[in-house]
Amino acid sequence: MREYSGNIGKNALIILCFLFIVIMLLIPLISVLAYALRQGWAVFWEAISDPYALKALKLTLVTTVWALVINTVFGIFAAWALTRYRFRGQHIIETLIDIPFAMSPVIAGLVFILVFGRIGWAYPILQQWDLKVVFAVPGIILATVFVTFPFVSRELIPLMNAQGTDEEEAAALMGAGTFHIFSKITLPHIRWGLLYGMILCTARALGEFGAVSVVSGHLRGKTNTLPLHIEILFSEFKLTSAFAVSSILVVLAIIILILKNIVQRKGKSEVQ
Amino acid sequence: MFVELEKVNKTFGSFQALKDVSFGIEQGKIVGLLGPSGSGKTTILRSLAGLEFPDSGIIRIAGRAVNDVPARERGVGFVFQSYALFRYMTVFDNIAFGLSVKKKKNGAERGQIPERVHELINLVGLKGMEKRYPAQLSGGQRQRVAFARALAPQPQVLLLDEPFAAIDAKVRKELRTWLREMINRVGITSIFVTHDQDEAIEVADDIVIVNEGGIEQKGSPAEIYQHPATPFAARFIGQSSELTDYSRLHGFLPIAGFHQAVIRPEFVHIFRPDADPYPNSTDDGLVEQAYFRGSVQELHLNVCGQRIIVNNALDDGLLSSGDRLRVLVSRMFLVNEREVRLAENASLRDVNPVFI
Numbered sequence: 001m002r003e004y005s006g007n008i009g010k011n012a013l014i015i016l017c018f019l020f021i022v023i024m025l026l027i028p029l030i031s032v033l034a035y036a037l038r039q040g041w042a043v044f045w046e047a048i049s050d051p052y053a054l055k056a057l058k059l060t061l062v063t064t065v066w067a068l069v070i071n072t073v074f075g076i077f078a079a080w081a082l083t084r085y086r087f088r089g090q091h092i093i094e095t096l097i098d099i100p101f102a103m104s105p106v107i108a109g110l111v112f113i114l115v116f117g118r119i120g121w122a123y124p125i126l127q128q129w130d131l132k133v134v135f136a137v138p139g140i141i142l143a144t145v146f147v148t149f150p151f152v153s154r155e156l157i158p159l160m161n162a163q164g165t166d167e168e169e170a171a172a173l174m175g176a177g178t179f180h181i182f183s184k185i186t187l188p189h190i191r192w193g194l195l196y197g198m199i200l201c202t203a204r205a206l207g208e209f210g211a212v213s214v215v216s217g218h219l220r221g222k223t224n225t226l227p228l229h230i231e232i233l234f235s236e237f238k239l240t241s242a243f244a245v246s247s248i249l250v251v252l253a254i255i256i257l258i259l260k261n262i263v264q265r266k267g268k269s270e271v272q
Numbered sequence: 273m274f275v276e277l278e279k280v281n282k283t284f285g286s287f288q289a290l291k292d293v294s295f296g297i298e299q300g301k302i303v304g305l306l307g308p309s310g311s312g313k314t315t316i317l318r319s320l321a322g323l324e325f326p327d328s329g330i331i332r333i334a335g336r337a338v339n340d341v342p343a344r345e346r347g348v349g350f351v352f353q354s355y356a357l358f359r360y361m362t363v364f365d366n367i368a369f370g371l372s373v374k375k376k377k378n379g380a381e382r383g384q385i386p387e388r389v390h391e392l393i394n395l396v397g398l399k400g401m402e403k404r405y406p407a408q409l410s411g412g413q414r415q416r417v418a419f420a421r422a423l424a425p426q427p428q429v430l431l432l433d434e435p436f437a438a439i440d441a442k443v444r445k446e447l448r449t450w451l452r453e454m455i456n457r458v459g460i461t462s463i464f465v466t467h468d469q470d471e472a473i474e475v476a477d478d479i480v481i482v483n484e485g486g487i488e489q490k491g492s493p494a495e496i497y498q499h500p501a502t503p504f505a506a507r508f509i510g511q512s513s514e515l516t517d518y519s520r521l522h523g524f525l526p527i528a529g530f531h532q533a534v535i536r537p538e539f540v541h542i543f544r545p546d547a548d549p550y551p552n553s554t555d556d557g558l559v560e561q562a563y564f565r566g567s568v569q570e571l572h573l574n575v576c577g578q579r580i581i582v583n584n585a586l587d588d589g590l591l592s593s594g595d596r597l598r599v600l601v602s603r604m605f606l607v608n609e610r611e612v613r614l615a616e617n618a619s620l621r622d623v624n625p626v627f628i
Binding site: 164170176 | 343348
């Protein structure tokens with residue numbers, strides 16, 4: 001590289017990167033924590049031990065677990081189907097998986113209102129079974145699942161394509177059943193990628209705002225997730241509380257970041 | 273016949289991969305499916321294994337039609353081109369895999385697995401490598417593991433897909449001999465796929481030549497080499513030159529219906545112009561290209577305006593391009609779209625009449 005960019009160019013690029021990250025990412029994060037603690041620990045503690053905040057945290061965690069489980073199972077199925085079989089419409093499905101990445105989450109939320117809400121075609125059916133989706137927890141979970149849908153399968157598809165089907169065919173020829181093949185041959189190969197996808201899915205699910213905001217209805221203590229709760233606090237000018245509760249999400253994000261790094265490193269060392 | 277295909281057809285989309293494929297294999301033989309890439313030979317192998325299912329026709333193994341029998345119940349061992357060793361398992365676990373799957377279904381024979389695995393590891397000469405992972409083995413060692421793993425569940429038929437393709441040239445020759453010895457020692461009916469005629473000739477008892485989804489010829493390597501049954505077989509086996517105007521050579525008359533000739537290097541003899549023992553049967557030849565091949569020299573000759581390839585045994589030293597020679601073609605295969613006919617040099621017969 002040196003021949004045509006030189007050390008000046010290299011150093012300038014590195015400094016630029018650092019500056020950008022510090023200004024755009026690090027300073028805002030630090031100011032969240034600083035603002036949260038501005039009025040001392042007592043106020044901070046009061047804000048995050050507020051029953052509504054705790055309920056919001058609980059709902060966020062429940063939603064995340066649901067989204068994670070559903071998307072992990074489905075992601076494995078989708079990756080398996082797309083990499084292990086050849087069928088008509090394969091490319092269409094592969095493209096459709098990416099819809100949540102391409103579409104604004106607000107639209108995703110609106111879609112669920114259109115389907116399950118009072119004006120939706122599925123509303124009468126839900127009524128019969130006495131089920132509530134929109135403005136209730138199931139709607140929040142659905143919206144989160146939608147938004148975090150591609151993470152696991154997107155991680156797995158390239159991995160499984162690279163692995164090929166030879167080993168699985170070899171195992172099948174020797175009489176191994178599908179589950180045996182998956183757990184003994186496929187899973188060891190994809191486990192770090194799978195974990196990585198699950199971590200990304202978790203991170204996104206914890207912070208999802210747009211789609212959830214549309215379907216939630218903002219019922220305090222009932223359908224408020226942590227990001228929604230923060231938004232309400234903020235719009236009520238309870239800035240210190242808003243930032244205090246935000247700091248929970250920031251800490252969770254940092255934990256996830258560390259986990260992600262460990263998993264990535266493990267996966268890399270295994271490849272070698 | 274121990275393994276038999278009867279009028280097997282298979283299409284992938286609009287591509288007909290197999291067309292009315294029929295042939296049989298005797299028990300205990302090693303058979304090579306030889307053909308260019310895309311000829312359908314791997315599809316035949318995968319159909320036998322149960323990894324592909326033919327559209328029509330019957331496949332029999334040990335007298336039983338296996339069309340509807342799933343792969344795992346066919347009693348076939350399969351060695352993949354890439355070996356497909358389980359990369360997250362040790363050599364021992366790789367070989368034990370098939371046995372442990374079987375054990376789960378039978379219940380008994382639990383204690384015998386380690387014994388059988390060690391027996392196989394000894395057989396293929398990998399003692400002391402039980403705990404290694406495939407990534408820690410050389411290409412040749414991987415092939416040995418793949419072979420042992422395929423044999424572990426005691427299959428009736430062993431199928432090998434391009435078994436030497438992933439190995440470097442130097443080890444390949446050694447492994448051919450090794451594989452042949454192993455198969456003979458175990459006595460298992462084996463079918464392997466290859467595009468390399470040397471490999472087929474060296475390893476196989478019988479060769480099946482596959483082309484464009486059909487069988488061209490089946491026979492022993494000698495039969496196939498000496499008596500090609502189809503134009504394709506004549507062209508594919510041996511390093512041959514093809515002539516369109518064969519009647520310009522001394523001693524060959526044009527025969528109606530045959531417009532092309534295939535000449536093997538061993539059909540051609542070269543002499544220095546001053547030492548030509550058959551002056552009435554030879555033509556002038558000019559060396560156009562000379563390639564040094566180690567034990568021989570491959571010459572591309574221009575004889576009557578046509579290219580003929582011949583190997584120079586180096587007894588009289590190296591030749592170089594521009595050298596003039598006398599060339600005797602003793603025989604050739606005349607081919608058209610459907611037939612092959614052997615033609616002898618007529619002038620040679622006249623010069624050396626044999627009266628009894």
